[in-house]
Amino acid sequence: MNRTALRHSTTDGLRLVDEPLPELAPGEASIDVLAVGLCGTDTHILEGNFPSADNVIMGHEVCGVVRELADDSSDLAVGDLVTVEPHKYCTACTYCRSGDEHLCINKKGYGVKLDGGMTTTMIAPARILYRLDPQIDPLIGAMAEPLACCIHSMDRLNPTSGTSILISGCGPAGAMLVALSKARGLTPIVVSEPSESRRELALKMGADLAVHPDELDSPEVATLAGEQGFHSVVDAVGRAAIARDLLNRIRKGGTFLVFGVAAPDDALSLTPREVYDKELTIVGSIINPYTHERAVAMLQSLPLEAIPTRTFPLTDYEAAFVAQREGREKIYLVPNRDNAKRLA
Ligand SMILES: [Zn+2]
Ligand SMILES: [Zn+2]
The missing domain is CATH 3.90.180.10 (Medium-chain alcohol dehydrogenases, catalytic domain)
Structure with missing residues (x-):
């Protein structure tokens, strides 16, 4: 054959x-x-x-x-x-x-x-x-495969229900992260995404608010998330300049998840003092160990058809x-x- x-x-x-x-x-x-x-x-x-x-x-x-x-x-x-x-x-x-x-x-x-x-x-x-x-x-x-990657990244982020999250980028994987955040009881869920159709997708997946990246400083975002910033912030784009901006939007004690795959030489500046003062946690997430079974279990309970x-x-x-x-x-x-x- x-x-x-x-x-x-x-x-x-x-x-x-x-x-x-x-x-x-x-x-x-x-x-x-x-x-x-x-x-x-x-x-x-x-x-x-x-x-x-x-x-x-x-x-x-x-x-x-x-x-x-x-x-x-x-x-x-x-x-x-x-x-x-x-x-x-x-x-x-x-x-x-x-x-x-x-x-x-x-x-x-x-x-x-x-x-x-x-x-x-x-x-x-x-x-x-x-x-x-x-x-x-x-x-x-x-x-199931990209969803399993997203489940692993949520395990790494390990957010508490009732806390806020900002997700930057709402391609297919970003959309899955929004759905998983919703399923985990995170609130509010705010998405930053330049594409209008992807912002609409974010809302269908469970986001409370989806804004253009230029509007992240708008009163609308501050009203929803508070003046201190977000408990969890996710870079689902993979670009250092965006990640640098996102780091400024984490509240003290918050966690930054690097999910998007940036180019190897795409660098950002981060001071140890910043990590100290804000008591930041920065986590990476790569592929999907032991999460396929859970991804298969969740395939029909998330709004993936959107x-x-x-x-x-x-x-x-x-x-x-x-x-x-x-x-x-x-x-x-x-x-x-x-x-x-x-x-x-
Ligand atoms: Zn892939
Ligand atoms: Zn080995």
């Missing part, structure tokens, strides 16, 4: 290839991919800003149907709708041995260092697949990446659109 796959060469860019489907190794499963989300990491890979393997099949936000299982090492069955936890940890480094596998020094991501989901049929270990309710829209199913989506066949990958950069919708490739009843 053959599959079609979107492979990325670090020298020649993207190309679609028709290739034989590899034999399954013990413990592996093949998945007919129904939807694979594009995210900022994919754009960074194309721009050469994110280390990836040469000639890798891209795609790490995957939802599909189990086609074949090598053995009975999992409780999955052929035909199950699944999503993928797209990381492989070495199990032997100091972080893996300390329960911090996501910080593994030999970590490999599917769709980054290992072949991922931008293909008609993906192969992955069955143990990193999570069964979904068969009624779930595959576009929502593929959101996130605008747009799908492209695998052959239209160039248009898909253009649309991803435009940022108006959550973009998906649907490699099996023609033979998938679910997407009909």
Whole structure:
């Protein structure tokens, strides 16, 4: 059997290839991919800003149907709708041995260092697949991966219910952070976002107020959040200048969460005195350790269908990446659109 796959060469860019489907190794499963989300990491890979393997099949936000299982090492069955936890940890480094596998020094991501989901049929270990309710829209199913990242970041932030939060940036992940803040009882939830349609999305996800970044000093924000600033402030954009401004909006004793992925050389100035005087806590958050099961559990309880989506066949990958950069919708490739009843 053959599959079609979107492979990325670090020298020649993207190309679609028709290739034989590899034999399954013990413990592996093949998945007919129904939807694979594009995210900022994919754009960074194309721009050469994110280390990836040469000639890798891209795609790490995957939802599909189990086609074949090598053995009975999992409780999955052929035909199950699944999503993928797209990381492989070495199990032997100091972080893996300390329960911090996501910080593994030999970590490999599917769709980054290992072949991922931008293909008609993906192969992955069955143990990193999570069964979904068969009624779930595959576009929502593929959101489990970014949602799992957002759940981990909320764990890191660990806000108390009834406290305020400011989230800067309301792309798909920012929108998920708004929904998780709402579910956690944070109030008020204020979103800073230049795009009007994304501000509307923020309100649908549960924000109390969504403003243009230029309006963060408005009386409206101060009335809602108080003069002292926010208990929690989240940078979901990944730009140092924005992060610097956000740091000024944290109240004493508050916490700053770095969620957006900034360019490696994008720096900001922060004085130790500022951290001391305000007793600030600054936390980072990377990928999604042990949060996939919870993401799957929350998929149907959050208003994720409010996130605008747009799908492209695998052959239209160039248009898909253009649309991803435009940022108006959550973009998906649907490699099996023609033979998938679910997407009909
Ligand atoms: Zn991603
Ligand atoms: Zn390790």
